[in-house]
Amino acid sequence: MELQLDLPMTLRQPAIFLDRDGVINHDPGDYTKSVDEFTLLPTVLSTLKTWHKRGYALVLITNQGGLAKGLYTHEAVAEIHAQLAANCEKAGAPLTAIYYSPHHPDFGASLSRKPGSLMIERACAQFHLAPERSWMFGDKARDILCAVGAGVRKGVLIPVNADLEHWADLPAPLE
Secondary structure, X not given: OOOOOOOOHHHOEOEEEEOOXXXXXXXXXXXXXXXXXXXXXXXXXXXXXXXXHOOOEEEEEEEOOOOOOOXXXXXXXXXXXXXXXXXXXXXXXOOOEEEEEOOOHHHOOOXXXXXXXXXXXXXXXHHOEOHHHOEEEEOOHHHHHHHHHOOOOEEEEOOOOOOHHHHOOOOOOOO
């Protein structure tokens, strides 16, 4: 059993929770199945660096239903995420964590799959994050519903493959 500390809001770090496909990388309209198909959107790294400098933890929250469909493997997802994490680290925008759900509703139900909020809740518990001081960026309604379910301060629905730089000027985290 893990010991969960009930830290005051000011001791818990705010976060930016981010969907992956269509927010971080180009979404081709179907699944990103390999590292060769994974292309970061142009202003992602500079925007993540800005948010990191402002004190936000950066957490990836992504559904990867193609796993349940057998379209790609956990190893392919790990390779994509390792490359993403390395690029973020090199750019001065280290990711705090990456969470993904391998489930798809055609093959069964899961609380971890967005719009379920379990991935955000796990991140908040594991890293002492303050959802009420945090933001979620996603390109689908289920991303925003996930944020609402976890008590995230604000969910921002952005267009698929949008320029993330438009949201770089988030206010500093609330004290």
